Amino acid sequence: MKLHIFKDADAAAQAAADFIADRISTGNAKVLGLATGKTPIGIYDLLRQKVAAGQLSFSDVTAFNLDEYLGISADNPASFAAFMQQRLFDHVPFLAHHIPDGTAADPNAEALAYEARIKAAGGIDLQLLGIGRNGHIGFNEPGAAFDSVTRVVDLSESTRIANASDFPDGQQVPQQALTMGIASIMNARQILLVATGEAKAEALRAAFRDSASPDCPASALQAHEDAVVFADKAAAEKLSSD
Ligand code: PGA
Numbered sequence: 001m002k003l004h005i006f007k008d009a010d011a012a013a014q015a016a017a018d019f020i021a022d023r024i025s026t027g028n029a030k031v032l033g034l035a036t037g038k039t040p041i042g043i044y045d046l047l048r049q050k051v052a053a054g055q056l057s058f059s060d061v062t063a064f065n066l067d068e069y070l071g072i073s074a075d076n077p078a079s080f081a082a083f084m085q086q087r088l089f090d091h092v093p094f095l096a097h098h099i100p101d102g103t104a105a106d107p108n109a110e111a112l113a114y115e116a117r118i119k120a121a122g123g124i125d126l127q128l129l130g131i132g133r134n135g136h137i138g139f140n141e142p143g144a145a146f147d148s149v150t151r152v153v154d155l156s157e158s159t160r161i162a163n164a165s166d167f168p169d170g171q172q173v174p175q176q177a178l179t180m181g182i183a184s185i186m187n188a189r190q191i192l193l194v195a196t197g198e199a200k201a202e203a204l205r206a207a208f209r210d211s212a213s214p215d216c217p218a219s220a221l222q223a224h225e226d227a228v229v230f231a232d233k234a235a236a237e238k239l240s241s242d
Contacts, residue, residue, distance in 0.1 A: 023126050036067070065080060084097070126191075132162065145182065193221065203216070207221065
C-alpha cells in the first residue's frame with residue numbers, strides 16, 4: 001500500500017482528481033469503479049471542472065458504482081443513483097455507467113448479473129473507494145468475507161447512523177443494500193482509497209496497521225498489489241508514514 005498524506009481534505013481531493021484524470025488520459029482507467037458518500041464529492045466537482053475546461057473526457061470510460069440501497073429507486077434523491085446523476089453523470093458523458101438496481105424484483109439475481117457485467121466489461125481498471133468509520137469498503141461491513149462478491153448485505157447500525165442525513169423527512173435508512181464484494185473490489189487492477197477527517201483515523205489504523213482481518217474489511221487491501229491511499233493529516237494521524 002502506498003500512502004500519501006495531504007494537508008487537508010481539499011488537497012486530498014485535488015490529488016485524487018488529478019490521479020484519476022491522469023489514469024483516464026493515459027488509457028489506464030477505461031473501466032472505472034466509483035464510490036458515493038461525502039468523501040468523493042469534492043473529487044467529482046474537480047473532475048467535472050476538468051471536463052468543462054476541455055482537459056479530460058470520460059467518453060471512453062465505463063463506470064461501475066460500488067453499491068446501492070435495497071428498495072430505493074433511482075428517482076429517490078437519497079439513492080446512490082441520484083447522487084451519481086447529480087454529482088457526475090448529468091454533467092459528463094460516459095461511454096456507459098452502471099449501478100446496482102436497488103429495486104430489482106430479484107436482488108440476488110441482480111447481484112449476480114452485476115458481477116457478470118463487470119467481468120464482461122473486462123474487469124475494473126481503477127476503483128475509487130472511501131472508507132467507513134467502521135472500516136467498511138462499499139457496504140462490506142465488519143465480518144464480511146474477503147472472498148465475497150456482489151450480493152445483498154445487512155447494513156450495520158453505525159453505517160445507518162452515519163448515512164441518516166441522506167434520508168430527511170423521517171425516512172428510515174434502509175436495512176439492506178446491494179454491494180460489490182470484497183473480492184469484486186480486490187479484482188480491480190488498481191485501487192485508490194481516499195480518507196479525510198479525524199473520524200476516519202481509527203479505521204485507517206485498523207486497516208493498515210493491524211493484521212488483515214474481516215473485522216476491518218478495508219484491511220483486505222493490504223494484499224492488493226497496487227493500492228494507493230490518499231489521506232489528509234487528520235485521517236492519517238494514527239498511521240506513521242511509510
Ligand atoms: P463518507 O463514506 O465518504 O460519507 O464518509 C465513506 C464510506 O462509507 O465508504
